[in-house]
Amino acid sequence: MNPGEDTSPDLWAAIWRLAEAWSQSPLVQEIAATLPRNQPFEKRGDKAVGIPALVQHLDLHAGMMMKPLMYASRIPALLSQPLLAGLGMPAVDQDELRDWLQKAAKLEGAHRVTLGWLRASLAGYPILRAPQLAPSTPLTTEEMTTRYIWSKDEFASGLNRRPAPPTVPDLLGADPKGAVELDEAARDVGRALAKSRAWVDFRGALHSLDDDAKEALRAARRELTERLSAEALDDHEPKLALPRAEYRSHTMTEVIESLTGPARVYADAFGEVDRLLDLTMGDIFGELVLFGEPWRVPVFNVETPKPGEPIVGFETQPIGAFLATGQILWLQNEAVPDAVRVELHSMKMDQVEGMHDHFEARVLLNTGEGWPAATIQIPSNDDPQ
Amino acid sequence: MYELTVSRMADRANAGDVRIAVAVLGVVFAELLDEGRRYANPLAWDCMVAEATAFLEERGGATDVAAVREAVARSGLVNAVITGIGHTTLRVPVHDSFADYFAARAHADGLVCLPVTLLENDENRLWLSSQMQMLSDSEALAVAEQLPFSLVRVSESDHNPISEQTPRMVAALLNAVLPDRTDVGVRMWRTANGKTMAQAGTAATGWVDPERAPSVFAGQTVVAEDGDGPTVIAVRLWRLILKHRLRRDRRLRPRNARSRQEACDQLSDHCRDVVAAATTILTEVAPPGAVDRLKETVGPLGMTGVVYERQGREVGPDGWPVRYRNTEAVDLTAAPDSSPPPEERNGDYSAWSDVEARVSTSPEATAAKAVGEAVTKLTRNHWL
Numbered sequence: 001m002n003p004g005e006d007t008s009p010d011l012w013a014a015i016w017r018l019a020e021a022w023s024q025s026p027l028v029q030e031i032a033a034t035l036p037r038n039q040p041f042e043k044r045g046d047k048a049v050g051i052p053a054l055v056q057h058l059d060l061h062a063g064m065m066m067k068p069l070m071y072a073s074r075i076p077a078l079l080s081q082p083l084l085a086g087l088g089m090p091a092v093d094q095d096e097l098r099d100w101l102q103k104a105a106k107l108e109g110a111h112r113v114t115l116g117w118l119r120a121s122l123a124g125y126p127i128l129r130a131p132q133l134a135p136s137t138p139l140t141t142e143e144m145t146t147r148y149i150w151s152k153d154e155f156a157s158g159l160n161r162r163p164a165p166p167t168v169p170d171l172l173g174a175d176p177k178g179a180v181e182l183d184e185a186a187r188d189v190g191r192a193l194a195k196s197r198a199w200v201d202f203r204g205a206l207h208s209l210d211d212d213a214k215e216a217l218r219a220a221r222r223e224l225t226e227r228l229s230a231e232a233l234d235d236h237e238p239k240l241a242l243p244r245a246e247y248r249s250h251t252m253t254e255v256i257e258s259l260t261g262p263a264r265v266y267a268d269a270f271g272e273v274d275r276l277l278d279l280t281m282g283d284i285f286g287e288l289v290l291f292g293e294p295w296r297v298p299v300f301n302v303e304t305p306k307p308g309e310p311i312v313g314f315e316t317q318p319i320g321a322f323l324a325t326g327q328i329l330w331l332q333n334e335a336v337p338d339a340v341r342v343e344l345h346s347m348k349m350d351q352v353e354g355m356h357d358h359f360e361a362r363v364l365l366n367t368g369e370g371w372p373a374a375t376i377q378i379p380s381n382d383d384p385q
Numbered sequence: 386m387y388e389l390t391v392s393r394m395a396d397r398a399n400a401g402d403v404r405i406a407v408a409v410l411g412v413v414f415a416e417l418l419d420e421g422r423r424y425a426n427p428l429a430w431d432c433m434v435a436e437a438t439a440f441l442e443e444r445g446g447a448t449d450v451a452a453v454r455e456a457v458a459r460s461g462l463v464n465a466v467i468t469g470i471g472h473t474t475l476r477v478p479v480h481d482s483f484a485d486y487f488a489a490r491a492h493a494d495g496l497v498c499l500p501v502t503l504l505e506n507d508e509n510r511l512w513l514s515s516q517m518q519m520l521s522d523s524e525a526l527a528v529a530e531q532l533p534f535s536l537v538r539v540s541e542s543d544h545n546p547i548s549e550q551t552p553r554m555v556a557a558l559l560n561a562v563l564p565d566r567t568d569v570g571v572r573m574w575r576t577a578n579g580k581t582m583a584q585a586g587t588a589a590t591g592w593v594d595p596e597r598a599p600s601v602f603a604g605q606t607v608v609a610e611d612g613d614g615p616t617v618i619a620v621r622l623w624r625l626i627l628k629h630r631l632r633r634d635r636r637l638r639p640r641n642a643r644s645r646q647e648a649c650d651q652l653s654d655h656c657r658d659v660v661a662a663a664t665t666i667l668t669e670v671a672p673p674g675a676v677d678r679l680k681e682t683v684g685p686l687g688m689t690g691v692v693y694e695r696q697g698r699e700v701g702p703d704g705w706p707v708r709y710r711n712t713e714a715v716d717l718t719a720a721p722d723s724s725p726p727p728e729e730r731n732g733d734y735s736a737w738s739d740v741e742a743r744v745s746t747s748p749e750a751t752a753a754k755a756v757g758e759a760v761t762k763l764t765r766n767h768w769l
Contacts (some may be wrong), residue, residue: 236640243638243745250637302608304601305625307586311602313625334576335601335608348767356767363602 006276011192012370015280018185019288022110025172025182031103032290035068037324044322051100053090063325064146069286072105077144110171113159114186115148115281120160121190122273123203128155130270131220131259136228137252139274144241145248147274148282163187189281198272205269208262216263220255227251284341284364287328293372294339296330297323298380304335310363311343312336319378320347320357329361330374337368405441406456411491412437418488418510419500482509489513499524503531505678515539522554525616529561533672536562536620537764543614547581549592551615555583556590558619562672563626571622574598581609585622605629628769630669631757633662633749641741642695645719648705648740649692656688656715658748659755666749666756675763682759686752689716690734694723704739711736 022028032038036048036056048056054075059066062078079089122128138145159166164186169179193199209217226232228251237243256267287294299314314331316323323329327342340361348356413433417425425433431454438453489510491497499514500507511528512535514520520528520539529536536558556571563569570590573583577595586604593599605625609618639655642648663686671679690709697703706726709717710733720726730737743751757769 238641243641246635246637300610301621303621303625304604304606305628307604307629308602333608334578334580335582335606350766 006197006272007280007364007366007370008192008196009366009370011189011196011280012364012367014185014188014192015285016288016371018182018189019285021178021181021185022172022289023292025174025178027103027106027110027172028289031071031100031107032292034100035290037291037327041322049090050092050096054092054097057088057090059324065144067146067283067286067326068290069108069111069282070148072101072108075101075104106171110165110168111286112148112151112154113168113171114165115277116151116154116157117159117162117165117186118190118193118277118281119150119154120162121194122199123206125160126155128270129209129214129217129221130267131217131224131255132252132267132270132274134221134224134228136230136233136248137224138245138249139252141248144245148278150274193277193281196276198269198276202266202269202273205262205266209266210262213261213263213266216259216261217266220259220263220267224252224255227255279362283326284328287326287341291327293376294328294330294374295376295378296332296374297378298332302331302333302335305360310365311360312340312363313358313360316357316359318355320345320355320359323357323359328364332377332380336363339364339367339371405453407490408441408494409434409437409453409457411488411494412440412497414485415488415491415497415510418485418507421504421506485509486513489517493518499527503527503535505532508532508535511535512538516542519543519545519614520616522550522615526554526557526561529558529619529672529674531674533562533674534678534760534763536616536623537768540614540616540620543616544612545614545616547609547613547615551618552583552590552592554615555619555622558616559585559622559626561674562619562623564668564671564673564676569626572599581613581618583607583609583618583622585626624769627670627757627760631666631753631769633666633747633753635750636747638745638747642705645692645694645705645723648695649717649719651744652688652692652707652740653715653717655744655748655751656686656717659752660686660715662749662752663756666752670756670760679756679759679763682762683755684759685711685713686755687712687715689714690736691718691720691726692740693720693726696725704741706737706739707743708734709736709738710734 023032034051034055036044036052036059039048039052043052044056055066055071058075058078062081065074065078067074119125132139133150134140138147139150141149164183168186169182172178172182174182228248233244233247236247256264256271259267297316297319299316301313301315303313305311305313312331312335314333323342323345325342325345328339329342330339340363342359342361344360346358348358350356413425413430414423416433416437417423434454434457435450438450488497490513492499492510492514495518499511503511511532515538519542522545525536525539525543528539552571552573555573556569559571560568567587569585570588571583571585572588572591572593573581574593574595575581582598582601584599584601584604584606586599588599605622607618607621607625639651642651663683667676667680667683688707688709689712690707693706693708695703695705707717708726726737746754761767761769
C-alpha cells in the first residue's frame with residue numbers, strides 16, 4: 001500500500017480542523033509570520049533579511065531536512081555543519097535567533113506530544129513489539145533523519161490515559177476557548193485514525209501474534225540493536241550523515257524483510273501506521289498549520305508517471321519559481337480533484353521555449369472531499385486581464 | 386530562419402522568382418539526400434535541375450530550364466566548390482542544412498515523398514518538414530519505426546485532430562518505439578469538459594466511456610492539451626514509460642574504504658555491475674529501430690585507470706582519486722605507493738573522479754543515468 005491511500009475524507013477533515021485550531025494560536029502566528037513562504041513576493045530572495053533570510057537559505061541548501069515542525073531541533077544542528085556555514089549564511093542577530101528557536105521548540109514540543117498522544121491509541125500500547133522501534137533506527141535515532149521519531153520518554157508518560165494531548169494549549173499560548181477547541185479537534189483526529197485501515201490492520205496483526213512470532217520480533221529487535229550499534233555504524237562510515245542515515249534505513253529494511261508469517265504482518269502493519277502518521281499528522285499537518293490554505297494553481301501537461309502510485313506530474317508557468325518542495329497545492333485541472341504535495345521540482349531552460357517548471361507531487365487522496373474548496377486562486381497567463 | 390535567409394539572399398541578388406528556385410532546389414536536394422548526399426558534380430547537377438524543372442512543369446509549376454537555372458544561380462543559394470582533386474567544381478548549398486531545408490520544403494509542399502527507408506542523415510529534413518507541414522499518420526509511423534528518436538522533435542508540431550482512430554495510432558507509435566514482445570494497449574476517454582485522456586497499459590486499445598474510465602493511477606496517463614495530436618500523446622506516454630523503466634533502486638553503498646586496494650576493488654566491482662546493468666537496461670528501453678545507435682551513444686562504461694591514495698579536499702569529504710578513461714573492459718589498479726595523483730591530465734587517463742563519488746550511486750542507477758543521458762542527446766534537451 002502507498003502512503004496516502006489509506007486516507008478517508010473524515011481523517012482529512014479532522015486534520016484540517018486541528019490545523020486551523022493550531023494556526024489561530026499566538027505562538028503559531030508569531031512563527032508563521034517569519035517564514036519565507038509567508039512573505040510577500042517582493043520580500044523574498046535577495047530582499048529577505050533576518051530570520052526569513054536564514055530559513056530561506058537553509059531551505060535552499062538542506063531542504064529535505066527542513067520540516068516546519070522540526071525547525072527547533074534541525075536548525076541548530078544545520079548551523080553547526082561546517083559545509084553549510086561556508087555557503088554564505090545570512091547574518092542574524094544571535095538574541096533574535098535564540099528567542100525564535102525557543103518559540104520553535106515550544107511548537108515542536110506541542111507537535112511531539114500530539115503525535116505521541118495519537119500513537120498511544122494503537123493496539124497494545126505502550127508495549128509495541130515492532131523491530132522498527134529498536135534504538136538507532138530511522139524512527140528512533142537522534143541523528144539526521146527525515147522521520148518524526150518515536151522517543152522513549154513518549155512511552156513512559158502515560159499518554160494513553162490522557163483525554164487530550166497534555167500541555168499543548170499552554171505551549172501554543174491558547175486562550176481558554178482556544179484550548180477547548182484544540183482538545184476537541186485532537187480527539188476528532190484520534191477518532192478518525194482509529195477507524196483507518198492502518199489502525200485496524202495493526203490491531204488484527206497484534207491478535208494474530210503467537211509465541212513464535214513474538215520471539216521472532218524480539219530476535220529481530222536484538223539483531224537491529226546490534227547491527228545499528230555505534231561501533232557498527234562507525235565501521236560503515238564514521239562521520240558523514242548521509243551514508244550513516246542510508247545504512248540505518250537499509251539495515252532496518254533488511255531485517256524487517258527477513259521476517260515471515262504473523263511477525264512480518266505485524267512489522268509491516270506497524271510500518272503502515274508510521275507512514276500514515278508521518279504523511280498526514282507530520283508533513284501535511286505542519287504545512288497546514290504554518291502556511292494555511294493551499295493555493296490553487298493553473299497547470300498543464302498533467303500526467304501520472306508511476307503506475308499504481310498516487311503521483312502526478314505537471315508543469316506550471318510562470319508561478320513555478322515560487323512553489324516549494326513540500327508545499328500543498330490544488331491543481332486547476334480535471335484529472336486530479338484532490339490536493340497534492342510537491343515532492344520534486346525541476347527547472348528546464350530552453351533557448352527556444354524559455355523556462356519551464358516541472359513538478360512531481362503526491363496526491364492526497366480524498367482531500368477533495370475532506371477539505372473546504374480552494375479560495376486562493378493563482379491567476380494564469382491565459383486569463384483575461 | 387531559413388525562410389528569411391532565403392528571401393533576403395534572393396532580394397539582394399535580385400533573383401526573379403524565388404518560389405520556383407526553391408521548389409526546384411527542393412526536388413533536387415530531396416533526390417540527392419535520398420542518396421545520402423548534399424552535393425553534385427556540375428553535369429549531374431544540370432541534369433537534375435532540368436529533370437526537376439520538367440517535373441514541376443508537369444505539375445503546372447511552369448517556366449523553362451534556362452530561366453530556372455538563371456534564378457538558382459543568381460539567388461546565391463548554391464555555391465560552386467572547387468575541390469582539390471582535378472579541380473572539379475561541385476554544386477553545394479550555402480550551408481549543408483540548407484539542403485535539408487529545401488528538401489523539407491519540397492516535401493511539405495507535396496512535391497516529393499519521404500524516402501522509403503529513413504536514415505540518420507534524414508533527421509534534419511524530417512524535423513524541418515514536420516514544422517512546415519504536419520506528417521501524415523503513415524509518415525509518423527515510418528519515423529517511429531526507422532528513426533524513433535526523431536519522433537520526439539517531429540511531435541512538437543503535431544496538431545493532427547483526435548479522431549476515432551487515435552487510440553490505434555497512439556498504440557501503433559508506442560509499439561514501434563518500445564522493445565516489448567507484448568504490445569502495449571492505449572485506452573482513451575474524454576472528460577466532462579472535453580479534455581482528452583490517454584492511458585498506456587495491458588487493456589485493449591480503444592475509446593472507453595467516461596463512466597467506465599480507469600483510475601488515472603492504474604497506468605501511465607497523460608491529459609492532452611488542446612491541439613495535441615496523436616504523435617504528441619504517443620511521445621508523452623513513451624517518455625513516461627522510459628522514465629519508469631530507467632528508475633532503479635538505490636542500494637547501500639559499500640563501507641568507507643580503508644586502503645587503496647579496497648577502494649580500487651570497490652570501484653572495479655561497481656564498474657562491472659554498471660556494465661552489466663546497462664546491458665539489461667538497454668534491452669528494456671532501446672527502440673527496435675535504434676538499438677545500436679543508442680548503444681553507441683551511451684559509449685563504453687568500463688574504466689581503465691589508477692586509484693590513488695586518499696586526498697583531503699578543501700570542500701567536501703576526503704576521497705580516493707581515480708584517473709581513468711572509459712573502455713569496454715574494466716581494468717583498474719591501485720597506485721603502487723601513496724604519492725598523490727598527477728596534477729596534469731595526461732593522454733592515457735584524461736578523466737578524473739573519485740571512488741566515493743562513483744560508488745555512492747548504485748551501479749543500476751549509474752547505468753540508467755548513462756542510458757537516459759544518451760536518449761536525451763538523441764532526442765532533445767531535457768526530454769527525459
